[in-house]
Amino acid sequence: MKIKCQKSDLLNSVNIVLKAVPAKTTMPILECLIIEANDSGIKLTANDMELGIETKVKGNIIEEGMVALNAKIFSEIVRRLPENEVSISTDENYVTEIICEKAKFSIVGRSGEEFPSLPEIEKENPLILSQFTLKEVIRQTVFSISDNESNKIMTGELFEIKKNELRVISLDGHRISIRKITLKDEYDDKKVIIPGKTLNEISKILSGETSSLVNIYFTDKHALFEFDDTVVVTRLIEGEYYRIDQMLSSDYETKVKINKKELLSCIERASLLIRETDKKPIILRIKDNNFELNINTSIGSMKEDIDIEMEGKEIVIGFNPKYLMDALRVIDDETVDIYLINPKAPCFIRDEEQSYIYLILPVNINVAS
Amino acid sequence: MKIKCQKSDLLNSVNIVLKAVPAKTTMPILECLIIEANDSGIKLTANDMELGIETKVKGNIIEEGMVALNAKIFSEIVRRLPENEVSISTDENYVTEIICEKAKFSIVGRSGEEFPSLPEIEKENPLILSQFTLKEVIRQTVFSISDNESNKIMTGELFEIKKNELRVISLDGHRISIRKITLKDEYDDKKVIIPGKTLNEISKILSGETSSLVNIYFTDKHALFEFDDTVVVTRLIEGEYYRIDQMLSSDYETKVKINKKELLSCIERASLLIRETDKKPIILRIKDNNFELNINTSIGSMKEDIDIEMEGKEIVIGFNPKYLMDALRVIDDETVDIYLINPKAPCFIRDEEQSYIYLILPVNINVAS
Structure with a gap:
């Protein structure tokens, strides 16, 4: 693989996928991010098995291919490169050279074949929100999820769609936070519990602009958020959410x-x-x-x-x-x-x-x- | 004691003396700061036995007196008060009321009589520097002191005055940093070792303006820095500094x-x-x-x-x-x-x-x- 891109574009994309690199894991491959260059462009991917993020990088592909690099080391190197064009190339042993101006780094990569790919999700009937609205509603509710993993459902937020209304709900046993958003269109009724951790990470990536949109697709087990050049896939929390209406x-x-x-x-x-x-x-x-x-x-x-x-x-x-x-x-x-x-x-x-x-x-x- | 002053003035002064409140101590009285109101004005004092700081607060004295208050708690309270006039009054048991607008705090103080007073230092023949120069020279040398307390001399910086020249020197066994400053006047030769910790704290308090001056007074055991409305007294490190000239x-x-x-x-x-x-x-x-x-x-x-x-x-x-x-x-x-x-x-x-x-x-x- 050999690609060229601007340092600022690369850093921006690296920072996005870093949100899905686990701090601790028993699977060393998850500490990597994948760089993949093929006819659909240059793509970075990270995946901690609950949350997966894919994002595109603008750049030129000189040779197609794929490599897995330690995400922490690679991101630190990219951060410190001069503001100029970066060339990344791998040899047949996945030794990767990162060259920018006169600086030339060489680090050992891996094939990336054992890297768990993101679940396939059919993109149909998305829920559409502005980035601003999604970022705000997360900020306004996510503080009252519980961080006690023994009650999994409390660690997530309920997204409840009824016709043209979205309710986002979190609770931790001492309090309940509810935000209601009126949607532009009507949707089929739906209730999903999205992990609070995912929402926290997504809200860090969202630009928060009112003019940019987020498409959210749901399956029984996953939700996929699509915005800008980025795709975030998260597992949903299984189970029935609390019946809160009777408390209101x-x-x-x-x-x-x-x-x-x-x-x-x-x-x-x-x-x-x-x-x-x-x-x-x-x-x-x-x-x-x-x-x-x-x-x-x-x-x-x-x-x-x-x-x-x-x-x-x-x-x-x-x-x-x-x-x-x-x-x-x-x-x-x-x-x-x-x-x-x-x-x-x-x-x-x-x-x-x-x-x-x-x-x-x-x-x-x-x-x- | 009863005084009134503006919150911003009080906070500013509290932040200055906080630098001399020890994080850990076996003498609980040192966790306090002293508020003293008498005919020379309102004064705050803190002292960790190596470093002592005194600073004045603008304000009105309604009743003279003195009280010792837990520095951490008092500073947090002051920080959160509305931007307005603060009234501080103590009763005969040193219960202290802090009132600002409609907020009224009450905390338990102490007499402050057991608080160790700052050493008396005769103010004669000061070394005069601009705040800018002193702040800069500390920044440019203090990184190469040693933090290993087993070699006390390396934890300080040599201030060496020869006629109209000041040399500031630090070393840690791997490197030596030397800065030379030409003084406006000539002085008697002098060599003192000032604790690096003191210099770090002083540099945080110094405004760094070229037009404001610092007067530094030396005795055999202490140095006193006088600037703005603040006095900092530090113990000197005893002993002979390394002879570095032969290494240069x-x-x-x-x-x-x-x-x-x-x-x-x-x-x-x-x-x-x-x-x-x-x-x-x-x-x-x-x-x-x-x-x-x-x-x-x-x-x-x-x-x-x-x-x-x-x-x-x-x-x-x-x-x-x-x-x-x-x-x-x-x-x-x-x-x-x-x-x-x-x-x-x-x-x-x-x-x-x-x-x-x-x-x-x-x-x-x-x-x-």
Whole structure:
């Protein structure tokens, strides 16, 4: 194989496929990326068996062929090359020369034949989203997946399509995040659970432009994301997702309208007094259009008041401040509405149209205190 | 004690004294910073017994007094306060209230009486440098101190004043870095060894402006740096510094004039092929106005040529690439001169005026190979 391409193009593509190179693996071939040059162009591939990424590189093919190179070493070399044309050529033993200006590297490659190819997926009836929308919806929900592998379903996100509506849902046992997106077209109903790790990696690759589209294809076991010159294939998580609709009551006893930035800064300050070892809640006293936040830990105490508009009954309720902060950070509205029922029932942060719903369970506090 | 000051002023000063708060200590009082308000103003102090920093904060004193607060907690609280006026007040038990807008923190402080005060140093005949010069000279030399505490002298830098010349020297057994600065005035001869850690911390605090000055006062055991509203006191390292002048031969067999950026990028690329565990040298072949760099490791090999101007004999010599990179990174000249004697003698990178000299020992290589 012998190819020539610009360093910046090559680096860009290498950085994309690197997301699918496992940090640790018992199969050394998975630490490689594949460079393949044939009549359909130059293609880089990496695959950790759950997530596979393929992307094209602009360049000239002098001789067709394929080689597997250690992804970490190859990417570090490419990163440091001068900004100029790079020539990559392999001999019959897969010794690979990388030449750029006067720098000439030589590293030992492998044939790549044992490399697991990406699953074949029929490209029919894609779900079409803008890169911006997909990147945003991942950011707005992925923080509340669980990282506990013992409950596989919680480590993924539900993508639920109903006609022209996409709901993306994640939950971790303490909270639920839901985002609703109106689609341009109508689709057949579908429910799939996509691994959170995949979504995290995809959102790093997505340009996030509103004018660029992503096509998403589903099979029973896989999803394929196609955008720009890149294809990402991921395994789906098998099983039935939680029935969350029955938890989404719209009844409430107290409704609070509060400035988001003020509330977030206030909780961030309060959380300074928490050491990781002690899980002290913040305590909210909502009464007479006043929102009083209290925290009392081994380090010290803090109290802060925020003016609010409220409806309904007064309430005293405790929360893990992290859960409130996570949700508030991904809401772009200037003011948010918080709906509360009682000190033991979940609270809801949601907008009128329910384009977002963040359900957060309270922490039991001794209300008498 | 009760004081009021702006959050930004307070944060700025807290960040300065934080540099002298030890990460680990067996004396809990040293984890505190002292706030002292009296007729000379508001002052913050921290002291890890080797390095002590005092700095002033603009503000109003409502009630004089002093308190010791856990530096980490206090600094985190201050960092997160709104940008507005902060009020700090203590009661008779040193419970300290920090109030800013509607946020009210309460943390437990201590009297601060057991806090070790900074050594008294007579302020006479200071050495005067611009902040820029001091910050630069530290950056240009401090990388070659040793971090091995078993040889205390190597962990510091020699500041040697002779008439109107200051030489700053560091060495670690593999290399020597020397910078020479011409002073505006003449001074009495003086030699002191300042801990590298202190210099690193000072350089982070220095604004680096050419128009701001630093006054440095010396006693037998201490040095005091005075700049802006800050005073830094450090212990000196006791003992006799190495006699380095006899190592600084100006004889050479080969002189190379080379583009600095080209050389540095080339060595950076070569060092990619080195894993931390194997200490492979780079091998330089200097011959016929060509500079050939070779490296050969378990990962792969690299060869690169650079055009040079040379005088004298051809030579093949090996180096630890890190030492060359460290020196080249702090030289601002576009081209550098490298002087070589033989494959076992140190090389010198220096300018005509010898305002900088970087001596680097070669690595033994089998020249036949």
